[in-house]
Amino acid sequence: MSVPAVFTWCETSWIGEGIRVSSWLFPVIESLHLLGLAVIGGTVLVVNLSLLGLGPGSRSAAQLWHDTRPWFVGSLAVMLGSGLLMFMSEAEKLYYHDAFWVKMSALLVSLVFTVTVQRRTVLGGPDRVSTLRSRAVGLVSLLLWFVVGAGGRWIGFS
Amino acid sequence: MNSPIEFCHWLAGTPGSIAFHESIWVYPIVDSIHVLTICVFLGLTVMLDLRLLGAIMPATPVSRLIRHLMPWMIAGFVVMATSGALLFCADPVRTYLNVFFRLKLLFLLAAGVNAAVFHVMASRTTPRWDLDLKPPTRARLAGGLSLLLWAAVVICGRMIAYDWFDKDPESLAR
Numbered sequence: 025m026s027v028p029a030v031f032t033w034c035e036t037s038w039i040g041e042g043i044r045v046s047s048w049l050f051p052v053i054e055s056l057h058l059l060g061l062a063v064i065g066g067t068v069l070v071v072n073l074s075l076l077g078l079g080p081g082s083r084s085a086a087q088l089w090h091d092t093r094p095w096f097v098g099s100l101a102v103m104l105g106s107g108l109l110m111f112m113s114e115a116e117k118l119y120y121h122d123a124f125w126v127k128m129s130a131l132l133v134s135l136v137f138t139v140t141v142q143r144r145t146v147l148g149g150p151d152r153v154s155t156l157r158s159r160a161v162g163l164v165s166l167l168l169w170f171v172v173g174a175g176g177r178w179i180g181f182s
Numbered sequence: 183m184n185s186p187i188e189f190c191h192w193l194a195g196t197p198g199s200i201a202f203h204e205s206i207w208v209y210p211i212v213d214s215i216h217v218l219t220i221c222v223f224l225g226l227t228v229m230l231d232l233r234l235l236g237a238i239m240p241a242t243p244v245s246r247l248i249r250h251l252m253p254w255m256i257a258g259f260v261v262m263a264t265s266g267a268l269l270f271c272a273d274p275v276r277t278y279l280n281v282f283f284r285l286k287l288l289f290l291l292a293a294g295v296n297a298a299v300f301h302v303m304a305s306r307t308t309p310r311w312d313l314d315l316k317p318p319t320r321a322r323l324a325g326g327l328s329l330l331l332w333a334a335v336v337i338c339g340r341m342i343a344y345d346w347f348d349k350d351p352e353s354l355a356r
Binding site: 063066069095 | 210213214218220221224226227232238241242250254332333336337340341343344346
């Protein structure tokens with residue numbers, strides 16, 4: 025199955041069709057997506073602010089990382105689930121939408137960056153990781169997530 | 183100009199409102215700022231509320247969390263309120279008449295009162311329960327209420343864009 029065929033299959037599936045014909049399902053799913061955004065945004069910010077030396081307890085980024093993980097993973101699941109549903113309702117349109125591809129690429133890069141570079145930096149602790157590296161990683165992570173969010177909002181325009 | 187609706191009609195006729203409404207780039211950019219600041223203001227508010235509920239960051243004292251997050255929350259709120267006010271200016275008449283806009287303002291007011299009550303209480307009593315995994319009932323109540331009220335604000339905000347209950351456009355004409 026080619027990529028456009030998968031997109032068409034999504035849009036014509038009963039899920040995609042059901043969301044599209046309903047006048048209230050899409051807004052409800054969107055709201056869920058926004059509530060997930062608040063939680064995931066909070067966890068990403070708390071960890072990155074502490075990497076930048078600006079958050080609560082600049083010496084305990086590893087602690088904050090552990091403490092916020094369940095909420096990060098949980099809200100990510102809500103975001104992916106609600107995002108997938110919205111995608112299915114308008115997949116064919118999104119295939120031709122640059123913002124969609126920018127967002128998905130940035131999401132992939134952000135997630136890979138989070139579980140590799142950022143994870144190592146945070147868990148390495150201030151003894152083994154230089155302040156400069158911590159700050160650079162915090163900044164890059166924030167920028168990557170910003171592109172994901174901005175790309176997402178831009179999908180809604182045009 | 184004696185009533186709010188007259189004010190909205192006047193505002194809608196100003197060159198700034200018209201230019202903003204019809205702009206190709208400015209409106210989407212302001213809208214994006216408004217939505218993405220959810221991460222800054224609301225994201226950090228959620229973190230604090232969850233801490234008050236004893237659900238997150240048990241090793242971080244409540245007072246330290248408040249001290250470090252507050253500047254960001256205030257900055258986020260200022261950006262949100264400013265961009266939100268600008269979005270209102272782009273389409274004042276329809277927004278003013280929109281039922282979700284009015285509900286959103288009510289929930290905003292309630293969330294503000296809840297936060298103010300909590301801060302007065304917390305400034306007097308935090309040291310005693312700063313490190314408690316489960317803060318006292320009043321603090322947990324404030325955290326839970328805050329989560330619910332802000333969720334309602336977000337949901338109503340999103341729904342403003344939809345026109346299910348909008349008044350007939352004819353009746354909007356002066």
